[in-house]
Amino acid sequence: MSEPLLSIRGLRAKVEGEDGEILRGVDLDLERGEVHALMGPNGSGKSTLAKVIAGHPAYEVTAGEILFEGEDVLELEPDERSRAGIFLAFQYPAEVPGVSIANFLRTAVNSRLGEGEEMDVFGFQRTLTEKMEMLKMDPGFAARYLNDGFSGGEKKRNEILQMAVLRPALGVLDETDSGLDIDALKIVASGVNRLSEADEALGVLLITHYKRILNYIRPDRVHVMMAGRIAESGGASLADKLEAEGYDWLHRAVAAV
Amino acid sequence: MTAGPAESTLAAADFDTLSGGLTEPEAIAVARAAAWARFTSLPWPTKKSEEWRYTDLTKIGFEALTPVVPAPATAEALSADVREVLGRSGERAGVVVLREGRVAHLELEPEVARSGVVLSSIRDAADRHPEVLRRALLEAQPGPAEEKLWALHLALLGGGYFLYVPRGVEMPAPIHAFHVVERAGTLSSAHSFVYGESGARAAVIDEFFSDDLDAETVSLHGATITGEGGAGIDYVALQRFGRGVKRFSTQHVVAGRDSRVVTFNVALGGDLSRADVTSRLDGPGSDSEMLALWFGDSDQHFDHHTLQHHAAPHAHSDLLFKGALTDAGSSVFRGLIRVDKGAQLTDAYQTNRNLLLSERSHASALPNLEIEADDVRCSHGATIGQVEDGQLFYLMSRGLTRRQAERLLVFGFFDEVLGRLPMEGVRARVREAIEEKIGL
Ligand SMILES: Nc1ncnc2c1ncn2[C@@H]1O[C@H](COP(=O)(O)OP(=O)(O)O)[C@@H](O)[C@H]1O
Ligand SMILES: [Mg+2]
Numbered sequence: 001m002s003e004p005l006l007s008i009r010g011l012r013a014k015v016e017g018e019d020g021e022i023l024r025g026v027d028l029d030l031e032r033g034e035v036h037a038l039m040g041p042n043g044s045g046k047s048t049l050a051k052v053i054a055g056h057p058a059y060e061v062t063a064g065e066i067l068f069e070g071e072d073v074l075e076l077e078p079d080e081r082s083r084a085g086i087f088l089a090f091q092y093p094a095e096v097p098g099v100s101i102a103n104f105l106r107t108a109v110n111s112r113l114g115e116g117e118e119m120d121v122f123g124f125q126r127t128l129t130e131k132m133e134m135l136k137m138d139p140g141f142a143a144r145y146l147n148d149g150f151s152g153g154e155k156k157r158n159e160i161l162q163m164a165v166l167r168p169a170l171g172v173l174d175e176t177d178s179g180l181d182i183d184a185l186k187i188v189a190s191g192v193n194r195l196s197e198a199d200e201a202l203g204v205l206l207i208t209h210y211k212r213i214l215n216y217i218r219p220d221r222v223h224v225m226m227a228g229r230i231a232e233s234g235g236a237s238l239a240d241k242l243e244a245e246g247y248d249w250l251h252r253a254v255a256a257v
Numbered sequence: 258m259t260a261g262p263a264e265s266t267l268a269a270a271d272f273d274t275l276s277g278g279l280t281e282p283e284a285i286a287v288a289r290a291a292a293w294a295r296f297t298s299l300p301w302p303t304k305k306s307e308e309w310r311y312t313d314l315t316k317i318g319f320e321a322l323t324p325v326v327p328a329p330a331t332a333e334a335l336s337a338d339v340r341e342v343l344g345r346s347g348e349r350a351g352v353v354v355l356r357e358g359r360v361a362h363l364e365l366e367p368e369v370a371r372s373g374v375v376l377s378s379i380r381d382a383a384d385r386h387p388e389v390l391r392r393a394l395l396e397a398q399p400g401p402a403e404e405k406l407w408a409l410h411l412a413l414l415g416g417g418y419f420l421y422v423p424r425g426v427e428m429p430a431p432i433h434a435f436h437v438v439e440r441a442g443t444l445s446s447a448h449s450f451v452y453g454e455s456g457a458r459a460a461v462i463d464e465f466f467s468d469d470l471d472a473e474t475v476s477l478h479g480a481t482i483t484g485e486g487g488a489g490i491d492y493v494a495l496q497r498f499g500r501g502v503k504r505f506s507t508q509h510v511v512a513g514r515d516s517r518v519v520t521f522n523v524a525l526g527g528d529l530s531r532a533d534v535t536s537r538l539d540g541p542g543s544d545s546e547m548l549a550l551w552f553g554d555s556d557q558h559f560d561h562h563t564l565q566h567h568a569a570p571h572a573h574s575d576l577l578f579k580g581a582l583t584d585a586g587s588s589v590f591r592g593l594i595r596v597d598k599g600a601q602l603t604d605a606y607q608t609n610r611n612l613l614l615s616e617r618s619h620a621s622a623l624p625n626l627e628i629e630a631d632d633v634r635c636s637h638g639a640t641i642g643q644v645e646d647g648q649l650f651y652l653m654s655r656g657l658t659r660r661q662a663e664r665l666l667v668f669g670f671f672d673e674v675l676g677r678l679p680m681e682g683v684r685a686r687v688r689e690a691i692e693e694k695i696g697l
Contacts, residue, residue, distance in 0.1 A: 054654050057646070082656040094651035098669025107665055107697060108655040145669070162655060 003070040005203040006030040006053075006170055011064035013052050021062070022048045024228035030170070030221075032201040037214055037239060039207075040225035041247050046207045047091050049225070050174045053205075054088040055081050068170065083112055085169030089159035089176050091207075096146040101158065102128065104146050105165050112166075131164040135191050152179030160191050171195070172205045177213035189216030211243040226254050267444055268320035275412060277326030282383035284391055285327075285415060292411030299405045308402035311589040311621055312531055312560045317503060319409075322444035322475055327415020330360035330378040339435050342464070345689065347682020348430040351376050355436050357445035358416020369428060375421040376432065379448055382419035389421065389452060393481040396537075397509035400564075403533055406505050410446045410477045417448030417479075422457035422488075431460035431491070431683055436478065438502060441470035446477035453488035455513075460491040462683050464690075466526070470501030478506040484516035486540060491519045491679050497690055498526035500555075506532045512572070514540030521678055523687055524551035524559045525694040531560040538565070538572035538600070547576040548678070550671050552694055553586030553618070563592040565607065567600040567630075576607045579674050581667045582618035591623040594637060598629040607637040612670050614644065614663050664695045 006029070013023040022045050030036050040046055052059050053066060055078035066073050073081050096104070105128065110119050128142055135157050147155050156176050163171050173192070177185055193216070196202050206217060214222075214236070222238040223230045226247070231254050232238065265274055272293045276286075301319075302309045335343070339354055339362075351365035353376070360378040370376075375386070382390055399407045420432055436447055453459050465476065476498065484490045498504060504527050512518045524530040536545035551559045565574040580588045590609040611620035622639035644666045652662035671691065678684040 056650055077659070078650060078653040079656050079658050079662075082654055088654055090651065090654075094645070094647045096648050096651070096666070096669055098672030099665055103668075104652070104655070104665065107657055107661055108652075111656040111658060111661055145672075166655065 003067070004029045005032045005069060005201075006205070007067040009065050009067070011049075011052070011066060012062045013048060013059050014062060016058055016060045022228055023052065025064070026228070026230055028223060028230060030203050030205060032203055034220045035196070035204040035206060035217060036221045036223060037206045037208060037219040038223050038225060039209070039239065039242060042209075044225045045228040046225050047174055050088055050091075050172045050207060053172055054078055054086060079111070082166075082168075087163050087166060087168035087171045089156070089163060089171065089173040091174040091178075093147050093155050093159055095148045095150075097148040099146050100143050101146055101161075102142040105162065108162070108166060127165055131161055134164065134194060135161055136187050137161065153181065153184045156180055157184065157188060160188050164191065164195060167199065169201065170203045170205070172207070174207045175209060177208055177210065185213060186216060189213055192217055211239045214239050224250055226250055265323075266320060267322050267324050270324055275324055275326055277328065279327065279329070281327065281415060282380060282387065284383040284387035285380065288391070288394060289412050289414055292408045292414070296405065296408035296412050299408060301405055302402050306402045308400070308562060308591070312529065312558065317475065318473055319444065319475065322473070323442055324413060325357040325440075325443050325445040327380070327413065328359045329380060330363065332363075333361045335362055342435075342686070343433065346433060346686045349433045349682075350374070350428050350430040351432045353418045353432065353434040355416060355418065355434065355447050357438060357440065357443060358413070358447035360416070360418060363418070372426050373423040374426060374428060375419065377419050379417040379419050379450060380415060382450065386419070386421065390419070390450065393450060393452065393483055396511055397479070397481045397507075399507055399533065403507060406477065407479070407507055410448070410479050410507065413444070413446035413477065414448060416446055417450060419450040420452065420459065420461060422453045422459045424454040425456040427458035428460065431462055431680055434461065434463045436463060436465040436476070438465075438467040438470070438474060438476050438498065441472040441474050441501060444475045444477070446479070449478070449480040451480070451482045451490060451492060453484045453490050455486040455488060457485070458489045460680055460683070462493040462495060462686065465494070465496045465498055465504065467499045467502055469499035472501060474502045476502055476504045478504065480506070480508040482508065482510045482518060482520070484512050484518045486514040486516060488513065488516040490516070491521075493521045493523070493678070493683055493687065494532070495523045495687055495690055496526055496530055497694065498530075500528055502527040503529040504531070508532065508534045510534075510536040510545060511539050512536060512543035512545050515542040516540065517544040517546075519546040519679060520548065521687075522549040522561070523690065524549070525690060527557065529558045529560070531562075533562045535564040535566060536574055538567045538569055538574055541569045541571045543569060543572045545574040546677065547574065547578075548674050549578040550674050550691070551580040551588060552667065552691065553580070553582045553588060554584045556585045558586070559588040561588070561590050563607075565592075565594045565605055567594070567596040567603040567605060570599060570601045570603070572600065573604040574606070577674055577677070578609045579611070579671060580620065581612040581614065581670060582620060583614035585615075585617040587619045589621045589623075590639065591625075592637070593625045593627060594635055596628040596630045596633055596635065600630050601632045603630060603633040603635065605633070605635045609639040610670070611639075611641040612644065612667060613641065614667070661697060664697050667695060668697070
């Protein structure tokens, strides 16, 4: 298996039924076991990229390809992508009143079983409890309605809980750090690190605004998105430069092209 | 003599064939004879009447059905399917099994019986408590549009059970009744009679079921539920008939002073399922909660008519009916809050919410108010909507298929109503039946 875990080539996308392109030719390779940070100013297209990877129906891909483990996923439904191993931790997770986290996750785990396979109910319960402990969540949390009335921090933690239970091959974490206080940030970061340790092949695309979380999750690569393109890629030190100098120098560089 | 269909169809039946040659208690014989006379004199309501605009009774071949005649109770062992459900339904104070209306099994916890609670067939009740029975049936006079079916129901009366809870007695657990329909092509009827004296507490779950039947079959049901002063009664009707069955249920609640009566209708099965639910807030301070859920697929049709009749001041009623439809399922909700002139300080709410999962499904919602008092708080509202794309994508992004995601969202939609069901065991049973129908 020499192909990258995720390989994005010349990806262009827009909102279904509208004109302006949001993604204007994105190229990105992510190898198994790597953590990549994707940074960039507000509105540059980071969340759009994340949602297009997950198969959000609001967006139309007009050119390019997304290969996951060498397979083109653009024709796959969101649920097929999920079962194939792609996970998106949403920047703004949907609220689903009336559906408990436990019931939801049980259904999600069930959806991964083959025809005739029975779910191990006790095993599921054990996993759920264990992952909730890892994320320092109250045991009663699983009985709550999915994201219904959750604080920003609870929503983010809930996303990582789902990732921990579903064990994807690729986690796309869209601003999972924003809105978290420093304690919550450390818990979430150590949760992600534990998942990486447990699965050395796990790939992570960490979308963030701030360098802060990169102090806890060390990226192998850092990309900067500007106006729908990857404008710059580099090692972890790129994040330091962005922290010190902001995005202005990149704006100028992009404008100069 | 065992129960059996009358020799003839409804078209050819007269009162004698409908009686099956049985002697029966005077109170029942008189009521049935009068009902039969009324039934034969009334025309079938047509789609021209508001009440039957969306459910065409004239398309049902009543005349060709074989009426099941009233028959005495028998004492059969519990069948395997009933035992199975009971095994998963938590505690209970008694069990009734009715086969096409005939009481085939009846048991009441000895301790509960010693506290004075009566659970019997309607026939036995007619011998021992004719006055209570007569009064409750008289009070349950339906509106003109329902009269024809109600008369037919009463003309076939003889099936059904009678639960009587004396003053101040609190039943420790619900009565679980099973209404089984087994024979295709029949017309049968059963009545649930629930009476709580002042301060009594009672809970009942009526569960209706059949296999899929290969000929048009009609099941009539009536319920009269009375709570005297300060009584508390919870009544659940869980309808999970098989295909081929058309059911009509007329439920009449009378809530006395400071009493609280909860009715909860769940419609899942049958080809057509109609329920007319009336709550009469009869005493000051009375409280009626009316709840319902339905899930229709294929070409199922569900029709719910309600009346919150505030006849006394200071009473409270709250109705929440929610339905979800897929395929070519259809439903109707038609509700009325009626506040009499003297019913000041009424507090009445009526909400109907519909969730459509398919293009071909269709829901109609007709909430209404009729208020003659001037110092009241009333509100009514209805919505018809689809699942939210954002929620659907979120669930699918975790691996749920579109169908699984939609069904889970239906569950979430129903949860608000389920959560208001007071008894944990019954709630679990209802949840399970819904899960089975929705097929998550
Ligand atoms: N569903 C949508 N409808 C309309 N505009 C959208 C939609 N999604 C994204 N956009 C627009 O695309 C641009 C990029 O947005 P987004 O991907 O959320 O950026 P980022 O996550 O980098 O802040 C913004 O101008 C945003 O308004
Ligand atoms: Mg974003």
